[in-house]
Amino acid sequence: MGTVRDLRAGRSNQPWIDFLDNEIATADPQTTRHAIAKIFRRSLFSTRGCLPSDAALQLDTYYQETYLPSNPELKDQDDKGMVAFLAGLYGLVVDLMFYIPYHHGLQYTLIDFLYELRHLPPKEIKFEGETCLIYEEEPVLEKMMNEKWEVNNPITKDEPDPEELEKKCSAWVNVSAFAARCIEAGFADHFKEKxxxxxxxxxxxxxxxxxxxxxxxxxxxxxxxxxxxxxxxxxxxxxxxxxxxxxxxxxxxxxxxxxxxxxxxxxxxxxxxxxxxxxxxxxxxxxxxxxxxxxxx
Structure with missing residues (x-):
């Protein structure tokens, strides 16, 4: 995962829906990423829509009632399995942004969703020996965005096919706009690199x-x-x-x-x-x- 794929399914005007449907159809059903894709598809990206606050609550409920009980050994870990859980969440969010145009309102919907996660009852975990608040002060979002930047930057790679290059550059603008919105929203205030x-x-x-x-x-x-x-x-x-x-x-x-x-x-x-x-x-x-x-x- 983590690269811009060619999705040629029916909704050419909604490639983000194609992306989620493809994730649900092909990802390992036992993974966090698959579960979060299903939550997104039936909430924020359903035909009826959903408040970002409701989607955030669904995600937190999944972690508490499904993810942890399915992996009882996580309760004894310092991070309670949250680092891997957040990596699945943020990885999917950032990959999704490659398909949502930089000027589309759905980018703000995902920003609102991340805001709502920060309004949930705070939970502390230990990560690399330090105590941090999940969704708010943990370093996983920063690490995930840095990894995506290194892997997907089309400017640093040779792409002989102009059509393919244009597609990758368009996706790069989309995800860069989302990164800018994360910075503007204050999500990067605690980043080491800012x-x-x-x-x-x-x-x-x-x-x-x-x-x-x-x-x-x-x-x-x-x-x-x-x-x-x-x-x-x-x-x-x-x-x-x-x-x-x-x-x-x-x-x-x-x-x-x-x-x-x-x-x-x-x-x-x-x-x-x-x-x-x-x-x-x-x-x-x-x-x-x-x-x-x-x-x-």
Whole structure:
């Protein structure tokens, strides 16, 4: 699991449904991933829909009433089997995001679902010798997102087929937008690396020269999503009050990135939809650090 697959089932306009149905049909029924796919399919992604709070409760009930009783040895473990359980949950969520378009409201539905998990009665576990709260302060989400980033990044791989490359790049934009929403929602506030991956992707798009084409469009669109959605968080965590040498360094990068976005917008060589997003991202950067930019009256 964990790579973008070609799903050619009937609902071409709902590939996320095809993905879940395929998971249910092919995954090992004894795995957490299979059980969570079924919960998602009959709740958040059913024809009748479901409140994210209800889906969160269903998931927690499955852990308490099915997962633990089926594996009684877990009760004696420090993490109560929760690390493996969360790996199944977050792995499925992130894989699902490859199929949900970056501008689709279902991305926010999954963010709301993760919010609701944090509103459940808190549970403490021990992980790698440290006590942490599940859903809120545990490191599993960070590790899972980092793994997906390393495995699925289409920019670092050679893909000779333009159609396949475009599909993988589109999926990469989708999952990057979701990562940005996780940052904006505060889910990454306790991450050790925090905004490292977004800043790497933004820098690659806006500090390096790339020939026109699918990869360049992908890089720019990923950078734009991080800036528009999570720009305030990135600015806060990397620049802060701009008092330290490192914060000043990031402030300089902020100006370089904004100027590159303005250049791209004014050149008007990108596809129309991307050009408008680039302009919006530039406006976001200026609004977050207005003193950096001088305007002619």
């Amino acid at each position: 905004c490292t991956i977004p800043c790497m992707d933004i820098a690659k798009a806006l500090e390096e020269d790339h020939p026109p084409g699918i990869k360049r469009n992908c890089l720019i669109r990923v950078a734009v999503q991080y800036i528009m959605i999570a720009g305030a968080k990135i600015c806060q965590q990397k620049i802060g009050k701009a008092k330290t040498e490192e914060q000043q360094m990031w402030l300089g990068k902020w100006k370089i990135w904004a100027e590159k976005l303005l250049q791209l917008a004014e050149q008007n060589e990108l596809e129309p939809g991307l050009t408008s997003e680039v302009r919006e991202a530039h406006g976001t950067m200026v609004a977050l650090q207005p003193r950096l930019f001088k305007f002619k009256r």
